Amino acid sequence: MKDANRTPHPNDERSSANNCNGQIRQFYAGKHVLLTGCTGFLGTVAVEKILRTCKEISKLYIMIRQKKGKSVEERINHFFKNDIFDKLREMNPNFMEKIEVIYGDLEKEDLGLSPEDRRRLVENVNEQIPWVGNKNGPVVLSLAVMNGYLHALYWYEHVTIDAIPVDMTINGLLAAIWDFVVNR
Numbered sequence: 001m002k003d004a005n006r007t008p009h010p011n012d013e014r015s016s017a018n019n020c021n022g023q024i025r026q027f028y029a030g031k032h033v034l035l036t037g038c039t040g041f042l043g044t045v046a047v048e049k050i051l052r053t054c055k056e057i058s059k060l061y062i063m064i065r066q067k068k069g070k071s072v073e074e075r076i077n078h079f080f081k082n083d084i085f086d087k088l089r090e091m092n093p094n095f096m097e098k099i100e101v102i103y104g105d106l107e108k109e110d111l112g113l114s115p116e117d118r119r120r121l122v123e124n125v126n127e128q129i130p131w132v133g134n135k136n137g138p139v140v141l142s143l144a145v146m147n148g149y150l151h152a153l154y155w156y157e158h159v160t161i162d163a164i165p166v167d168m169t170i171n172g173l174l175a176a177i178w179d180f181v182v183n184r
Helices: 013-019 022-028 041-053 072-079 083-091 115-124 138-146 166-182
Strands: 032-036 059-064 099-103 127-130
Touching (some): 041 059, 041 083, 041 166
Parallel strands (some): 032 127, 059 099
16 A cells, blocks of 8 residues: 655656646756756756656756866766666656756856857856855755764754755745746
């Protein structure tokens, strides 16, 4: 017997079909979206969620920089090998056709963009989704637990930890962007 109240897994087909339908899915249809900070925890989930559920998106421009001696190409190849993209690869083996990699660095003047990339973004991008990394706080705590670095969390009895599943965060983000643009 299935539990009607169960929370679906983020990659569950029923969850995918329900989470990005209607106005939000239509909003992203045909759009060219620029995403910065995509190699972080939430950015990775955002890329996967957008490509898996908003299938009619035209292009997803991913701004990425060189880091720790790795080239942009090395970083993006490593990024898309992440297990989170397994379901997407299964559903749409050609999803990379929607990806445009842009070399950029938010810490550099003019974002470190080449004149060609700047022109391409100005002429094509409809929406921007900026992510800025966080080296402290709940993201790092979650990663430590997920990666097995933190096995037990000792806390005070009267303190409650509120954890929001990342899929709900991404759904909220997509809805917020849609609402902001539609109702500005």
